[in-house]
Amino acid sequence: AQKITQTQPGMFVQEKEAVTLDCTYDTSDPSYGLFWYKQPSSGEMIFLIYQGSYDQQNATEGRYSLNFQKARKSANLVISASQLGDSAMYFCAMREVNAGNNRKLIWGLGTSLAVNP
Amino acid sequence: DTGVSQNPRHKITKRGQNVTFRCDPISEHNRLYWYRQTLGQGPEFLTYFQNEAQLEKSRLLSDRFSAERPKGSFSTLEIQRTEQGDSAMYLCASSPIQGPSYEQYFGPGTRLTVT
Numbered sequence: 078a079q080k081i082t083q084t085q086p087g088m089f090v091q092e093k094e095a096v097t098l099d100c101t102y103d104t105s106d107p108s109y110g111l112f113w114y115k116q117p118s119s120g121e122m123i124f125l126i127y128q129g130s131y132d133q134q135n136a137t138e139g140r141y142s143l144n145f146q147k148a149r150k151s152a153n154l155v156i157s158a159s160q161l162g163d164s165a166m167y168f169c170a171m172r173e174v175n176a177g178n179n180r181k182l183i184w185g186l187g188t189s190l191a192v193n194p
Numbered sequence: 195d196t197g198v199s200q201n202p203r204h205k206i207t208k209r210g211q212n213v214t215f216r217c218d219p220i221s222e223h224n225r226l227y228w229y230r231q232t233l234g235q236g237p238e239f240l241t242y243f244q245n246e247a248q249l250e251k252s253r254l255l256s257d258r259f260s261a262e263r264p265k266g267s268f269s270t271l272e273i274q275r276t277e278q279g280d281s282a283m284y285l286c287a288s289s290p291i292q293g294p295s296y297e298q299y300f301g302p303g304t305r306l307t308v309t
Contacts, residue, residue: 081236110296112297112298114300119302120283120302120303120305121300121301121302121303122237122285122287122300123300124297124298124299124300127297168236168237170236172296180225180289180296180298181227181239181242181250182227182229182237182239182298183239184236184237184238185236186234186235186236187235187236
């Protein structure tokens with residue numbers, strides 16, 4: 078069964094420093110997608126970055142990059158130059174494609190990131 | 195371009211009452227998802243629509259839950275005879291039918307409190 082594991086319940090980082098949030102996944106499907114979402118205290122899920130299982134290069138979106146290590150089944154999120162507004166919950170999710178063409182997301186438990194001034 | 199909207203944002207109801215939530219997806223998105231998120235957890239999949247067809251329901255969705263998407267536009271999620279265990283954030287997301295990543299765009303959620 079597909080599974081996402083985020084082992085860091087909480088992380089702290091100093092403003093302007095980089096931070097890595099860990100994510101490992103388990104799937105037997107050769108075709109899958111990995112996502113990171115940010116959830117501020119307001120509750121809305123904000124899409125950050127996507128990595129496809131067949132993508133050769135690590136995804137980058139501005140200050141966000143995804144360290145994709147397929148053999149290790151890990152998809153860690155790296156946030157560079159942290160800002161106070163980065164304080165939020167961060168969720169790793171995996172998209173599975175089943176017979177019904179339902180691209181539902183399987184989610185980890187999340188990591189709470191606090192950026193200190 | 196407006197994003198996904200959900201109404202109401204907050205709902206407090208007494209146990210045993212019925213509640214209905216509405217989701218308006220991004221207009222060109224064919225796929226619509228409902229998720230439920232309880233405190234300290236990641237979202238859990240509830241149900242999925244492609245246009246007006248409900249193609250999958252999670253086993254989490256008991257007979258008290260029903261979802262519709264008439265005409266393939268907005269969707270409603272109804273919970274009948276609410277229980278305290280239904281207290282959660284209900285998230286709606288939409289995604290395009292084509293594209294390299296099919297990322298899901300989420301609304302602000304409806305927070306349900308059952309007293």
